[in-house]
Amino acid sequence: MTVSATAPTPGPDGFSPFAHLTVQNTALYRQVMRAFVMAKEHFAVHLRPEDVYAALPGEVRPAELDGVVKALDKLVGWGNLRADPDTGRVSAVEDFYRKRFIYQLTRAGEAAEEALAAYDEALGRRGALQAIALHDIVTQLRALLVLTADEQPDPGKTYLAFDALASRFAALADNARAFMGSLQRTIDLHEVEEAVFLAYKDRLIQYLERFIQDLITLGGRIAQLILELEESGRIEVLLRAAAGREAADAAPEEAESAAQEAYAHWAGRWDGLAAWFLTRNGRESQARLLRGRALGAIPQMLAVVRVLGERRAGRSDRSADFRTLARWFAEAADDASRHRLWRAAFGLHPARHLTIDADTLAARVTAPVPASTPWAAAAPLRISPQLRRTGSYERRGKPRKVEDRQERRRHLAEVAAKQVAEIAAARARLVTDGAVRLSELGEFDPVSFGLFLQLLGDALATWRPGMRHTVATSNDGSMEIRLSALAEGTTAQIRTPSGTFHGPDHLIEIVDLTDGDVLTHGEGER
Amino acid sequence: MTTPLAEVLDGQHAAELRKAARALLKQPLLLSHGKHAQEFRLVRRHASELREWFDRNTGWPLHVDAETARLRKIPGVLHDSTHPACDATRAAAPFTRRRYVLLCLALAALERGEAQIALGRLADQVVLDATDPGLVASGIQFTLDRRDERLDLAAVVRLLLGLGVLRRVAGDEDAYVNGAGDVLYDVERRALAGLLATRRGPSTVQAEATADRLAQLVAETALDSDDLRFRAMRQTLTRRLLDDPVLYYDELSDAELSYLTRQRGFLTARVAELTGLVPEIRAEGIAMVDPEDDLTDVRMPEQGTHGHITLLLAEYLAGAGRPVTTDQLARRVRELAAVHGTFWAKAAREPGTEAELVEQAVARLAALGLVSRTADGAEPRPALARYAVGEPLVLEAGKVRLPAQRKARQA
Numbered sequence: 028m029t030v031s032a033t034a035p036t037p038g039p040d041g042f043s044p045f046a047h048l049t050v051q052n053t054a055l056y057r058q059v060m061r062a063f064v065m066a067k068e069h070f071a072v073h074l075r076p077e078d079v080y081a082a083l084p085g086e087v088r089p090a091e092l093d094g095v096v097k098a099l100d101k102l103v104g105w106g107n108l109r110a111d112p113d114t115g116r117v118s119a120v121e122d123f124y125r126k127r128f129i130y131q132l133t134r135a136g137e138a139a140e141e142a143l144a145a146y147d148e149a150l151g152r153r154g155a156l157q158a159i160a161l162h163d164i165v166t167q168l169r170a171l172l173v174l175t176a177d178e179q180p181d182p183g184k185t186y187l188a189f190d191a192l193a194s195r196f197a198a199l200a201d202n203a204r205a206f207m208g209s210l211q212r213t214i215d216l217h218e219v220e221e222a223v224f225l226a227y228k229d230r231l232i233q234y235l236e237r238f239i240q241d242l243i244t245l246g247g248r249i250a251q252l253i254l255e256l257e258e259s260g261r262i263e264v265l266l267r268a269a270a271g272r273e274a275a276d277a278a279p280e281e282a283e284s285a286a287q288e289a290y291a292h293w294a295g296r297w298d299g300l301a302a303w304f305l306t307r308n309g310r311e312s313q314a315r316l317l318r319g320r321a322l323g324a325i326p327q328m329l330a331v332v333r334v335l336g337e338r339r340a341g342r343s344d345r346s347a348d349f350r351t352l353a354r355w356f357a358e359a360a361d362d363a364s365r366h367r368l369w370r371a372a373f374g375l376h377p378a379r380h381l382t383i384d385a386d387t388l389a390a391r392v393t394a395p396v397p398a399s400t401p402w403a404a405a406a407p408l409r410i411s412p413q414l415r416r417t418g419s420y421e422r423r424g425k426p427r428k429v430e431d432r433q434e435r436r437r438h439l440a441e442v443a444a445k446q447v448a449e450i451a452a453a454r455a456r457l458v459t460d461g462a463v464r465l466s467e468l469g470e471f472d473p474v475s476f477g478l479f480l481q482l483l484g485d486a487l488a489t490w491r492p493g494m495r496h497t498v499a500t501s502n503d504g505s506m507e508i509r510l511s512a513l514a515e516g517t518t519a520q521i522r523t524p525s526g527t528f529h530g531p532d533h534l535i536e537i538v539d540l541t542d543g544d545v546l547t548h549g550e551g552e553r
Numbered sequence: 554m555t556t557p558l559a560e561v562l563d564g565q566h567a568a569e570l571r572k573a574a575r576a577l578l579k580q581p582l583l584l585s586h587g588k589h590a591q592e593f594r595l596v597r598r599h600a601s602e603l604r605e606w607f608d609r610n611t612g613w614p615l616h617v618d619a620e621t622a623r624l625r626k627i628p629g630v631l632h633d634s635t636h637p638a639c640d641a642t643r644a645a646a647p648f649t650r651r652r653y654v655l656l657c658l659a660l661a662a663l664e665r666g667e668a669q670i671a672l673g674r675l676a677d678q679v680v681l682d683a684t685d686p687g688l689v690a691s692g693i694q695f696t697l698d699r700r701d702e703r704l705d706l707a708a709v710v711r712l713l714l715g716l717g718v719l720r721r722v723a724g725d726e727d728a729y730v731n732g733a734g735d736v737l738y739d740v741e742r743r744a745l746a747g748l749l750a751t752r753r754g755p756s757t758v759q760a761e762a763t764a765d766r767l768a769q770l771v772a773e774t775a776l777d778s779d780d781l782r783f784r785a786m787r788q789t790l791t792r793r794l795l796d797d798p799v800l801y802y803d804e805l806s807d808a809e810l811s812y813l814t815r816q817r818g819f820l821t822a823r824v825a826e827l828t829g830l831v832p833e834i835r836a837e838g839i840a841m842v843d844p845e846d847d848l849t850d851v852r853m854p855e856q857g858t859h860g861h862i863t864l865l866l867a868e869y870l871a872g873a874g875r876p877v878t879t880d881q882l883a884r885r886v887r888e889l890a891a892v893h894g895t896f897w898a899k900a901a902r903e904p905g906t907e908a909e910l911v912e913q914a915v916a917r918l919a920a921l922g923l924v925s926r927t928a929d930g931a932e933p934r935p936a937l938a939r940y941a942v943g944e945p946l947v948l949e950a951g952k953v954r955l956p957a958q959r960k961a962r963q964a
Contacts, residue, residue: 418861
C-alpha cells in the first residue's frame, strides 16, 4: 500500500493532502476528489475541469465552471492533484485564451482518498453478516478434503485453499464483530429518527432471516467438514504443506524456524476456525453465539418499534397542547369555567342519569304517561318510606342478633346431643353377645343399620379369596367386627324400616372397643 | 328462521353490548388491566359495533387497542360546569385553579418524558414549566416547597393514578408531601396519549375568550349541507341524551326542537336499545332514566346524611314551585334536623353547618338538572317534580319510637 512517506513535500505539511477536510467547502473538495477516484476506477487518468464539473452532484456543483477550476487549483496547491497544461483542441475562442490544464491524482492525493475511504467505511459500516462468506468457506473446506486424498498434497493448491479460507474467515469474523456492535448501537439508539429506523428495520429483519437460515444450514455443514478433516488425521499434513510453501521464500539459514513458525501460525488459525463453528471444551462456538445474538436482535428491535409506536400514538405537539391548557386554566375567570374547560378538553366525565325504581317502572308500563304531561302532573317517583324517613334503606342495629345466635347454637347443641345419643344407642344395639349368625341379628333401626353396614364394609374390605375368618376395626377405632364364613351357604335377612337386607349368612361378633367393660364381659381377645 | 338457540345467543350478544356501552359511558378511558379489565374485554370484543354506533350517532371516536379503550366524548353542551375533575379521596373535592394548572403541566412533562418518572423529578419539571411567560402573566407560580403545594401535586398524581396514566412502582405520595421521600411511577403512554378528547389541539387554537376557546376545541368540520346539519343535530341531541340527566326543550334552538319533535321516538329508542336507559318523556323535556341505577356519578335518591337531606330539600323545593333563597333552605334544614336529625351524622346536626349542607344539596340537584342556581338560592326545574312526595309519612315518624342507637352512614 502506498504511504505518504513518499509525498512530494515531506515535513511539517506532510499531511497537506488532508487540508481540504478542515477548510470551507469541504463537501465540494471531497466530491471533486471523488470524481477523480471514480475516473481512476474506470481507468481514466486525466480529467478536464468540464469533466469534473459534469461529474459533480447537483448540491455541491458551483454555478460557474470557474468555481470548479478554483477548487482544482486549491487541490493542486495541497498536493492532492497535479495539473498539466492541456494541449487538446478547443472549440471556443475564450477557451483558447484561458490557461488550460488537465488534472490527475497525485500519489499523495490517492493515498489520502484511500485513507478517507477506509475511515468512512469503518465508521459507516453497519456491520453486514456475510452469508456469501459461509458458502466460500464450505467450498474451500471441500477443496481441502479433496486434497487430503492425495498421498503428497500439492503445496501450492493447499496453500491457496488455506489462504482463501483464512481471508474469507477473517472477513466473516470482522463483519460479525461489526455487526454485533452496530446491532447494539441500533437498539440502544432510542433517539433514532423514526423513518431511518423503520427503513433499517425492514432490511435488518430480512437480512437476519436469511443469515440465520444460512448459519444454521451452512454452519452445520462447515462443522461437519471440519470434523471430517480432523478425523482423517491428514489436516496436519495439509497445514505443514501450506506452511512449507509459505516458508519457501525464507532465507536459507532461517528455513527451519520459518517453517515451524508458519506451521504454528496456520495451526492457530485452523483452531480459530474450528472454534468458530464447533462447540469445544465447554466453550460455545462463535457461530452459535452469533445465531443467538441475531435471534435476540429481533425482539429487541421490536421493543424499539414499540417505543416509536408509542411516540407516534402521542402527537408530537401534545406537550405544547398541555402547556396551552395549563395557561387557559390559569386564565379562566372562575372555577365554573375551569370545570367546563376540563369537561370539554378531556371528556373523562361519566354519564349522569336520574334513576327509576322497578315499582315505578312497572306502574308506568301498566299506565303509560302521555308525552305531553308536565312533570308536575305525572305521578312522582316512589320513594321508599324507610329511605325518606331515615336516609337509608335497611334497618340498623338489631339487638336480637345475639339472641338469634344463642338459639341457633342451642339448636345445634341439641342436634349434636341427639346424634350422639342415637349413635350410642345404635352401638349398644349392634354389640353382640358373643358370636351370632347374621340371620339371628333381627331388626335394625336406620341409624344402627347404617353403622352396621359400615362395619360390614370394613370387614369385607379385608376379605381375600380363600379366607374363612376376618377381623376388622371400624374407621374411628371404636368398634371391632369379627366375621366367619359358614359352610352351609344359607341366606341371612336383616329387616330395616326401609327394606330388607339379604346376603350369605355369616357368623358375626361385634365388640365396642370404647367400652372397657365389654372386653371383660364378652369373650374378650381373639 | 330463528331457532331458540339463535335467540339466546342474540340476547346474550345484546346484553354484552349493553354492558360494554354502559362501561364506556361511565368510564370513557378503560385499561386492559386493573379493576376495569373485565369491562375492557367486553368493549374490545364489541369494539367495531360500538365504534360504528358512537361514530354515527354521537360523532364520538372510539379508539381501542390492546391496552386501552377510549371514547373521546365531546359534551352535548359546553356551559355545564357540574362535571369538575375531583380528588381521588373520599371527600372528592373539585379541583382548584392551581390543581388544574398543575395537572396540565404534569401532563406536559410526562408527555416529553421517559417511560418512568419520579415524583420529585416531575415536580422539578413542573416548576420549570411554570416559568412560562403566559403562566407568570396570569399570576400563578409554583415552587412546590410548601406542604400545601405538594398536597396539590399529590392530588394531581392520584387523579392520574386513578386514570391509569401512572402506575406506582415504589414509595407513596404521603411521604412526598411530608418531604420524607419520593415516589416512582411507570408512565402508561397509551393512556396518556388518549387523554385529550378535543377535535383540535389546544395549541392550535388562537381564541382569547374562554367560551370561544371551548367552542373551537370541539368544533367539527364546517357544515354545508342539510344532511350534515341534520347529522350534527342528531349527534348533539344524542350526546345529551346519553350523557346528561335531563334534556329540557327550552334549552334547544328552534331547529333542534323541531328536529327532536320529529325524531324523538327514533332517537330515544336508539339510546334505549344500546344502553337500557328508559325515556321519560314529559311536556318540558326528556330524561333518560336508568332502571339499573348505576350509569351515573351523582345518585338521587341516595342513602346517607347528604343524600337524605338532598331528598328532603328536593321535596321542599318541588312543593314550593318557585325560587327559594339559601336562607330559606337553611331554615328548612334546621326544621328537618328536628325531625330526622337522629338519623344524621353527628357533624350534620351541629348548628351552623346548615349553609354547607344546603350548598351540597343544591350542587347535587343542579348537577342532576333538577334545579338551577339563582343569585341567592335555587330555582326548581320541571323534572324536580319527580321527587314531590306527600307529607303523611312524616306524621307517622313522629309517633314511632325509634331505637336511639344507630349511626347514620356518611354520604
